[in-house]
Amino acid sequence: MVIATAQHFGQAALAATTLNELNNLLHAITREMGFQYFALSHHVDMPRAPQPALRLHNYPRDWEAYYDAERFGPSDPVHRASHLTSTGFCWSMLPRLLALTNRDEDFLARSRRIGLIDGITIPAHVPGEAAGSCTFAVSWGNSPRPEWLPLLQFVGTTAFESARRLVGMRRTQADRPRLSDRQRDCLYWAAQGKSDWAIAKILGISHETAIQHLKEARGRYGVGNRTQLAIHAIFDGALSFTDALRR
Structure with missing residues (x-):
């Protein structure tokens, strides 16, 4: 089932012709894997960043407004932790990946209060571009399923590369x-x-x-x-x- 799910998503993502289509695919597989939220983005101050800059998500809109107002794109502790590894990690591993500041702790507490309880983040590093990631998060009463981590790694990297292709960030050989x-x-x-x-x-x-x-x-x-x-x-x-x- 896991392999079939990965293959189906990979084929569909590679065939997607719009970001909206990719967004719908991420919605579907996020639910199928037992998560409630996803966020695919570059780690930049999104409203003020040079375009194109990627962001697809289904996080609560209030959280997006707060996040952008406080300019958390470059300083989000989950984003910073993803710069230190090439593989997916659970948010519970954050204290092992970097020293959390008081502002980081407040940020994570706020995220839990609005329902982003735990998650798994897949780093996306492309030379010459802003760092990015693809995250899958759970809400109250749920927890990430570790057995899905290999699939999440594939889904996250495939989704990010598909998004880069759709906005024209990936240069062709020609x-x-x-x-x-x-x-x-x-x-x-x-x-x-x-x-x-x-x-x-x-x-x-x-x-x-x-x-x-x-x-x-x-x-x-x-x-x-x-x-x-x-x-x-x-x-x-x-x-x-x-x-x-x-x-």
Whole structure:
């Protein structure tokens, strides 16, 4: 049943053509999994954030008004905790993931008073974009079912990626500049702080060739320096954060 539920949702989400259709799918599977609420969003101050910024939810409207008025998008403790893990977690794990402040405790107490008693949050991290997550919450008299966690992980990540596709945040392969293998090799070492001369020695090419490869890579992205080039390459998947940070 769990596998069939996941497959059905995944197929439907990939076929969705509007955010409203995806919203309805999330409503249905949230109930099927025994939850009452869902929230899919970027972790930004939504009313003031540059668009497109994702938010689909069925939380109480009063909570949305309070949440936005207090600008909790970037500081919500559940959001902050999701930045520290790549897998889903229960809200009961929050004290283990980060040190809760008095404001955090007040926030969580308020959420419980309006019926958001407990939940499971699935992080969504895409390089070059604001962090996000997909959350499923229960109301009074209910508790999350741990056996659904693998399904929630799949549903949350699939829903988030489908929402990104529907608002045009996901670039297609045709939209992305292509680096040659040698250009990427040079960029890999440049991102680790190597000079043009050092890159040439590592790769066994001439100094002038290393300079030319990086110049052409910058030209393909339309940027003027190595830092901007590395950021764009990470965003497009040509380079990973690990590549850039390894020393």
